[in-house]
Amino acid sequence: EPEVTQTPSHQVTQMGQEVILRCVPISNHLYFYWYRQILGQKVEFLVSFYNNEISEKSEIFDDQFSVERPDGSNFTLKIRSTKLEDSAMYFCASSGSSGYKNIQYFGAGTRLSVL
């Protein structure tokens, strides 16, 4: 069964360092998303991406964040200068379409720990 793959599963970094979280969406999907979940809190939308550009982003997704689809399979989230409050689980999701019947499938997540 096709699945969304995220690497690494756990990333530990020092405050101020750059991190890149990687995702391989389901192969024929066209829409890509990043969400985050701070420990014990609800899942929050960060950004959606379609046709090689950002479709929408939340207020959380400030200038420290960027996304890229560097090739035909990978989708990355970069945090340029990490802060303690960036510690969270980051989920990548993909979907084949948008609209009424659309379902977003999530990866297993990357747990980011900023020290």
Add this chain to the structure above:
Amino acid sequence: AQKITQTQPGMFVQEKEAVTLDCTYDTSDQSYGLFWYKQPSSGEMIFLIYQGSYDEQNATEGRYSLNFQKARKSANLVISASQLGDSAMYFCAMRVDFTQGGSEKLVFGKGTKLTVNP
């Protein structure tokens, strides 16, 4: 603004019994979708079931069914014949369409932690 409310922080059920997890939503949109995801202790987010706002019948997927009451704006998840492996966090979510760009996002509730006792 669109919102999902899950009022049960934790629920307990005996193995093989049925359990209902509550979810209410708030939206002024006519077209929307409601989802349930399962998050085991390992952390991944697993899609369980989907209900569209125009779907007249309640969605079912194996042991999962969604009790959709549109007038009450509720979309409760029913798990029949609970198994020990059902112990997890369960999140209700709603699709919110952005007015421009044809994109969308999911808005999640705070989740319900289900514990299945042997």
